[in-house]
Amino acid sequence: MEIEINSIWEFRDVEGFKDGIYRVLRIEDNISALIVFNLEHTTKIVRPALLQIEHFRVRFKKKKIQKTIYELSPYLLHDEEIIPVKYKSLREERYKKIKELVQDPDLLFDFSTKRKIPEVSIQAIKCGTDNKTIYRLLNLYWRLGQTKNSLLPAYSLSGGKGKIREAVNNSLGTKPVSRTGQFCSHQSYIVKEKDRELFEKALKKYYLKPNGLNLKETYKNLLRQSYQFEILDAYYLDTIPGVPSYRQFINWSKKIFDQHEIVKFRTSETDYLRNKRAVEASITDRTPLPGSCFEIDATVADVHIVSELRRNHVIGRPTIYSIIDRASRMIVGFHVSLYHASWKAARQALVNAFSSKIEYCQQFGIEISEDDWPCSHLPQRLICDNGEMIGLKPQELIVPLTELQIAPPYRPDCKSLVERRFGYLNDKSLHRLLGSSRGGKIIRGSPDPRKSAIYTLREITTLLIRDVIEHNKEIFDDLPPVSGLLSPLNNHYV
The missing domain is CATH 3.30.420.10 (Ribonuclease H-like superfamily/Ribonuclease H)
Incomplete structure (x- = not known):
């Protein structure tokens, strides 16, 4: 068993430690101990922990501690020439705030054994920031490998691409405006979970099958089957019906079913295998x-x-x-x-x-x-x-x-x-x-x-x-x- 700095280990039923994946930050030879850090992604500030090497070896023999792999995000693996200058400057600015702390070999032991570290407050005052910012940068530095690139901005992981936004009370798009101003424009319809279930049911029934209807006819059948009372009420009250628009139906059909599923369901199995399936290699391989x-x-x-x-x-x-x-x-x-x-x-x-x-x-x-x-x-x-x-x-x-x-x-x-x-x-x-x-x-x-x-x-x-x-x-x-x-x-x- 070899224990190296930055090696990754999985802890299971280890006394005093939460189950999860840990990184070895430092090996204290003078006291035969390891300083490990929990790699769980959390918004809370995490402190390193001290673990005796003998205790580590005993748990390793009992298979409560096993070596594993921690995959880093692709943005941390880019070549130095590919990283934009803006990202580099932000990285250097962040590293400057914790440079004196991470270069002190004895300070890591204090982080794992003491509750308060005066050096953090001194460094925060020197950099014109607060203690919490320093601790967050240290957590990021320890979690992602103790390198400068661990402080790069993770813009590629930001946003909610592909995720459905729940509990939306107002329309997210452009508000419709009356062209002449003589009439009040109708309110945009907000698609809820129930509407998405009706969309999925209509798509499976009319659209996602060989020789199925097109999206326009599927939308008409959806209104006839699921929103008939809303349309009738609007007809008698001479108002605009509160139903999903055709554009909303198209957008949600692309989110509910990806393009691969649509192609597969709208053709026969033989035609899909012959002409439309994805091919990973050539037949000459x-x-x-x-x-x-x-x-x-x-x-x-x-x-x-x-x-x-x-x-x-x-x-x-x-x-x-x-x-x-x-x-x-x-x-x-x-x-x-x-x-x-x-x-x-x-x-x-x-x-x-x-x-x-x-x-x-x-x-x-x-x-x-x-x-x-x-x-x-x-x-x-x-x-x-x-x-x-x-x-x-x-x-x-x-x-x-x-x-x-x-x-x-x-x-x-x-x-x-x-x-x-x-x-x-x-x-x-x-x-x-x-x-x-x-x-x-x-x-x-x-x-x-x-x-x-x-x-x-x-x-x-x-x-x-x-x-x-x-x-x-x-x-x-x-x-x-x-x-x-x-x-x-x-x-x-x-």
């Missing part, structure tokens, strides 16, 4: 190296194709299977076919990802080197949908090679990289072609894209392969900050 994780998915291409045997015969839209390396954003596997999203088409894309691309590109008349598409490896894990990969065949053939992870239903954000690459291929190439459906954005009355289709499956595949190779050579500036291990690889295939 757990996949720092290429090959750590592959993502696989399929989509229907936004272009109609024709048969190679009969060019005037439209056979539909092909299915594109893509496999993306999560760390490097590289398209490592690729397959285009007339199959729907199924295991038959997915296994072709997997074979393409695990094998060399030179022979595959030669089938479509494209000559490449190994550096143009450097991927023929197995990933550490593979993330896929819970569709074609849930079955006996995928489990039998893939699981022995790599770890297979199934994404939750309706959660494309779990494999967002491969989803975005489909948009990249469609926007870059397919939407410019004849026969493209442009993602369904067809204006009414425009020509049918199927009538202008001229490309075959082989031609579309050749075009997409060239786009994939070009994509793999692009440089993504956001990858090195995510993982420093990718910076030397950036110029090769990212």
Whole structure:
């Protein structure tokens, strides 16, 4: 057990001491005692206390005294250059008042053993202040670490931001004034605890739910349900009803529910998890190296194709299977076919990802080197949908090679990289072609894209392969900050 000056200790059931957290101000070796100070925040003046070291050790062995941590406010931890000059001058002015007291090594013992300290009165007269001010500055100095910065003004802790002011009898805002002066302006309504409860009830009932009403309609329903008698009385008496205003209702709705809760309650759970939830990190944080994780998915291409045997015969839209390396954003596997999203088409894309691309590109008349598409490896894990990969065949053939992870239903954000690459291929190439459906954005009355289709499956595949190779050579500036291990690889295939 080591006892150091300014160390923090928690006292529990220690005779002569109130339960709480204490700071060791001084170690009196000549009498084997400690001078400790209670760190409880109070408006009362607190005196240091004397504790024998032997008594301290006995209570420590019985676990009635334990070492702990006392977190200081952020304003005390600022660098000297950041502190404003105004705050520094106030700090020096305060320290000047207690400098002679805190620099006297014997005076701290007197504070802990004597009731009256004549030196405090002498110092107060010298500084032109009172004894109470000196004691408060000493308490602040002892509580916050016995440094000059402990006397900095705590303006950041002042005020009542975020706190509700109770027992308000008068309006806190600007008083309404009649524009012409011919009529008396109505008195501002003061929102009480009962009104806040009605606000919360109306917000939960009408506003905080998927497809809920807007705030204006919610306010109208609040008046109809909770303030109908006040409105009727004002109508018959020809006066202004004493009800909360719409502006008051909006302001209190922001105080009762924060923005995070409003967004969460006004949308479905799936939409919240996909598009609106707070994200603390990137999906690449757990996949720092290429090959750590592959993502696989399929989509229907936004272009109609024709048969190679009969060019005037439209056979539909092909299915594109893509496999993306999560760390490097590289398209490592690729397959285009007339199959729907199924295991038959997915296994072709997997074979393409695990094998060399030179022979595959030669089938479509494209000559490449190994550096143009450097991927023929197995990933550490593979993330896929819970569709074609849930079955006996995928489990039998893939699981022995790599770890297979199934994404939750309706959660494309779990494999967002491969989803975005489909948009990249469609926007870059397919939407410019004849026969493209442009993602369904067809204006009414425009020509049918199927009538202008001229490309075959082989031609579309050749075009997409060239786009994939070009994509793999692009440089993504956001990858090195995510993982420093990718910076030397950036110029090769990212």
